[in-house]
Amino acid sequence: MSEMWINMGPQHPMTHGLWNLRVKIDGEVIVDVDPELGYLHRGIEKISEDRHYNEVVTLMDRTCYVAGLAWEHLYIIASEKALHIEPPERAEYLRVMCEEFQRLGSHIMWFSAFVVDIGLLTPLLYGMRDRDLVLDLFQSYTGARMTYEYMRVGGVRNDLPPGFTDRARTVLDWLMARFDEYDKLTLGSDIFHKRCDNLGILKANDCIAHGVTGPMLRSAGVKRDLRKDRPYAAYDRVEFDVAGADSADVTGRYLVRMEEMRQSVRILRQVLDWLDRNPGPVMARELPRWLGAPYAPVGREGYLLKRNYPKGVGFSSIEEPHGEAQAYIVNEGGEHPYRVKLKSPVFSNISAARQYLVGYRVADIPPIMGSVDVCIGESDR
Amino acid sequence: MSASPSVRPAPVARSMTLPPESLRLEGELPMAGAAVPFVEIEALRAREFIPAAKEALGSLISNRSRETLIGPVFNWAGRNSLFPLHWGLACCAIEFAAAFGARWDAERFGVVARSSPRQCDLMIVNGTVTWKVAHKLITLYEQMPEPKWVIAMGNCATGGGPFRTAYSVVPGVDKLVPVDVYIAGCPPRPEALLDGILTLEKLIRERKE
Amino acid sequence: MGPEELRAALAPALGPSLVGVEPFEGFAARVRFRREGATELFRAVHGLGNTHLSMVAGIDWVDHREVLYIVWSDAAKQYTLLSADLPADDPHIETASGVWPSANWHERETWELVDITFDHHPDLRHLLTPDGYEFRPLLRSFKIHEPEELEVKVRHV
Numbered sequence: 001m002s003e004m005w006i007n008m009g010p011q012h013p014m015t016h017g018l019w020n021l022r023v024k025i026d027g028e029v030i031v032d033v034d035p036e037l038g039y040l041h042r043g044i045e046k047i048s049e050d051r052h053y054n055e056v057v058t059l060m061d062r063t064c065y066v067a068g069l070a071w072e073h074l075y076i077i078a079s080e081k082a083l084h085i086e087p088p089e090r091a092e093y094l095r096v097m098c099e100e101f102q103r104l105g106s107h108i109m110w111f112s113a114f115v116v117d118i119g120l121l122t123p124l125l126y127g128m129r130d131r132d133l134v135l136d137l138f139q140s141y142t143g144a145r146m147t148y149e150y151m152r153v154g155g156v157r158n159d160l161p162p163g164f165t166d167r168a169r170t171v172l173d174w175l176m177a178r179f180d181e182y183d184k185l186t187l188g189s190d191i192f193h194k195r196c197d198n199l200g201i202l203k204a205n206d207c208i209a210h211g212v213t214g215p216m217l218r219s220a221g222v223k224r225d226l227r228k229d230r231p232y233a234a235y236d237r238v239e240f241d242v243a244g245a246d247s248a249d250v251t252g253r254y255l256v257r258m259e260e261m262r263q264s265v266r267i268l269r270q271v272l273d274w275l276d277r278n279p280g281p282v283m284a285r286e287l288p289r290w291l292g293a294p295y296a297p298v299g300r301e302g303y304l305l306k307r308n309y310p311k312g313v314g315f316s317s318i319e320e321p322h323g324e325a326q327a328y329i330v331n332e333g334g335e336h337p338y339r340v341k342l343k344s345p346v347f348s349n350i351s352a353a354r355q356y357l358v359g360y361r362v363a364d365i366p367p368i369m370g371s372v373d374v375c376i377g378e379s380d381r
Numbered sequence: 382m383s384a385s386p387s388v389r390p391a392p393v394a395r396s397m398t399l400p401p402e403s404l405r406l407e408g409e410l411p412m413a414g415a416a417v418p419f420v421e422i423e424a425l426r427a428r429e430f431i432p433a434a435k436e437a438l439g440s441l442i443s444n445r446s447r448e449t450l451i452g453p454v455f456n457w458a459g460r461n462s463l464f465p466l467h468w469g470l471a472c473c474a475i476e477f478a479a480a481f482g483a484r485w486d487a488e489r490f491g492v493v494a495r496s497s498p499r500q501c502d503l504m505i506v507n508g509t510v511t512w513k514v515a516h517k518l519i520t521l522y523e524q525m526p527e528p529k530w531v532i533a534m535g536n537c538a539t540g541g542g543p544f545r546t547a548y549s550v551v552p553g554v555d556k557l558v559p560v561d562v563y564i565a566g567c568p569p570r571p572e573a574l575l576d577g578i579l580t581l582e583k584l585i586r587e588r589k590e
Numbered sequence: 591m592g593p594e595e596l597r598a599a600l601a602p603a604l605g606p607s608l609v610g611v612e613p614f615e616g617f618a619a620r621v622r623f624r625r626e627g628a629t630e631l632f633r634a635v636h637g638l639g640n641t642h643l644s645m646v647a648g649i650d651w652v653d654h655r656e657v658l659y660i661v662w663s664d665a666a667k668q669y670t671l672l673s674a675d676l677p678a679d680d681p682h683i684e685t686a687s688g689v690w691p692s693a694n695w696h697e698r699e700t701w702e703l704v705d706i707t708f709d710h711h712p713d714l715r716h717l718l719t720p721d722g723y724e725f726r727p728l729l730r731s732f733k734i735h736e737p738e739e740l741e742v743k744v745r746h747v
Contacts, residue, residue: 011468038718039514043547065472128482211692315616343645351695
């Protein structure tokens with residue numbers, strides 16, 4: 001039979017974003033794959049060169065719109081290293097709390113979108129309901145549902161409101177019961193197993209060679225988790241296990257993400273207890289005035305100050321909900337970063353599409369790409 | 382704490398033999414802060430259909446013009462079943478999805494997202510439009526049957542938003558297609574999206590063909 | 591693996607194309623090399639257990655350009671930074687995608703945004719920008735829109 005190229009995207013229910021999957025098919029079988037990105041390329045790295053360090057945080061929220069706080073965390077760690085600023089300990093714990101709540105929100109959003117791809121429409125409503133509870137918590141201390149602008153160079157913007165930790169624990173208890181419910185709705189369904197088992201297999205060697213990270217890598221038996229291997233913020237002070245599976249298929253990725261959510265709840269309970277016991281400042285003292293932090297308001301005088309802050313290079317690498325994200329920030333002494341380079345895990349995970357799609361059938365594309373957890377905002381930047 | 386899934390566990394229940402109470406919610410939904418604000422469902426009132434239908438029948442009897450006959454009925458039906466195009470551009474798409482989730486339930490206004498542009502009469506531009514996607518957006522708009530409307534959701538679609546100065550971003554989707562309703566916010570909350578849809582429904586009601 | 595051990599392991603294979611190995615915050619070391627020995631360096635670094643290439647980046651320093659590779663070793667649980675300086679009038683270097691397949695897309699992106707050509711790249715074409723896009727946005731000479739003067743003042747009051 002003759003082969004042909006078809007476009008799935010940029011407007012296609014499979015994509016969960018704005019990208020184009022060009023597929024070469026022979027009948028029903030996928031012969032070749034050519035993902036096409038860039039439909040959401042917003043030039044974030046370039047605009048960052050024209051903004052103050054704290055103003056770039058606004059862009060980081062929009063870089064990955066399902067994991068805004070994780071990307072804020074990534075950027076803030078790197079820029080603090082570039083500017084030689086140390087955050088207080090409470091701010092580090094608050095950031096870990098933010099990142100883990102964000103992991104919950106991101107994975108539940110993934111769950112909601114993924115189950116629709118395999119034909120289970122009911123869990124979508126359950127997932128969106130529970131994600132809104134996490135967003136309520138964000139809203140109560142950052143003021144926004146998705147774009148938070150919460151972290152600052154040298155700390156975080158504000159402390160938690162009274163009664164937050166108790167409310168958060170209630171939500172965590174609720175969510176832990178819901179995760180079992182999710183498993184019943186998916187693993188208990190024959191549709192799920194028929195569509196997901198032994199599908200989209202990407203073995204550990206291929207994962208590593210093609211730069212695939214995150215739940216996809218951990219589902220292939222490699223327990224690489226930067227929170228454990230290269231601890232940042234307060235992750236060396238909390239206990240958790242690295243989720244893993246060895247089937248390297250769609251079901252394995254599902255199991256890894258569900259286990260990660262349970263581990264996130266475990267981390268969050270420890271962090272909330274710590275926050276209850278240890279009040280303190282959430283911003284570093286003696287920040288340069290032009291940073292515009294809340295304790296150092298930028299005035300006309302600050303604007304006129306001569307800026308000869310020490311130069312530096314900041315590098316950070318965090319375990320974002322989708323995988324290993326990196327930032328490389330060059331500070332040349334000015335009030336703007338000289339260069340902000342961001343590496344997105346989704347970018348690498350999509351680039352390996354040929355490895356896990358070729359050989360399967362066209363109808364297998366939605367579950368496989370759904371299990372990759374695509375967020376185009378961060379892969380295109 | 383469940384066991385680590387290093388070995389794929391046997392499926393919990395292969396054929397949904399779970400007791401029904403296992404899916405029952407324990408306790409109240411832990412909603413933080415205020416509940417969902419009440420949105421007046423003005424568009425769904427069936428009683429405005431009755432005078433319109435009477436008028437249509439009357440005009441049929443009195444043999445008046447075709448516009449008078451079908452105009453009100455068509456407008457009533459059209460505005461109560463807006464079918465937006467199901468696509469996600471950027472951040473606003475997540476709030477777009479949340480509006481169709483359990484808490485806001487946009488489908489009670491008759492809004493059902495469809496994946497084919499040929500079934501749609503409403504394009505919600507939910508995110509940043511880049512020059513690379515611009516011609517595809519115009520193609521999608523042209524594939525939608527008349528009459529059709531466009532909602533620019535969020536600051537990016539309205540005027541470029543935080544990416545206004547970027548080299549790759551269209552500063553406002555109204556440079557490409559005509560826009561009927563603009564919604565402010567970065568991203569707008571689901572309530573704001575619902576309000577924008579209801580505003581569009583008012584516009585359609587006032588429409589004169 | 592510290593900088594000294596890394597230098598001892600790399601020096602025999604590279605010879606004069608190894609400029610220096612120095613400590614660098616966040617990394618095991620920063621390996622600076624000349625582009626003539628790029629492929630040998632990639633093979634040697636890969637052979638030392640750095641099997642995961644996580645990022646390729648380019649920086650425009652106006653008078654020259656710098657290309658960065660960040661690699662990760664699962665055994666040592668450390669990142670290593672490889673960097674080479676390229677002249678601004680002729681910025682090209684050998685591709686790393688033969689050693690690490692994941693370099694493919696990163697190099698396409700670096701080529702289209704920072705204008706660094708990767709020789710013998712299997713598929714060097716536009717990735718993020720549209721086909722035929724002639725600008726190189728991440729060069730310092732590419733200016734974004736200047737905000738209005740009024741807006742700059744308001745921002746700092």
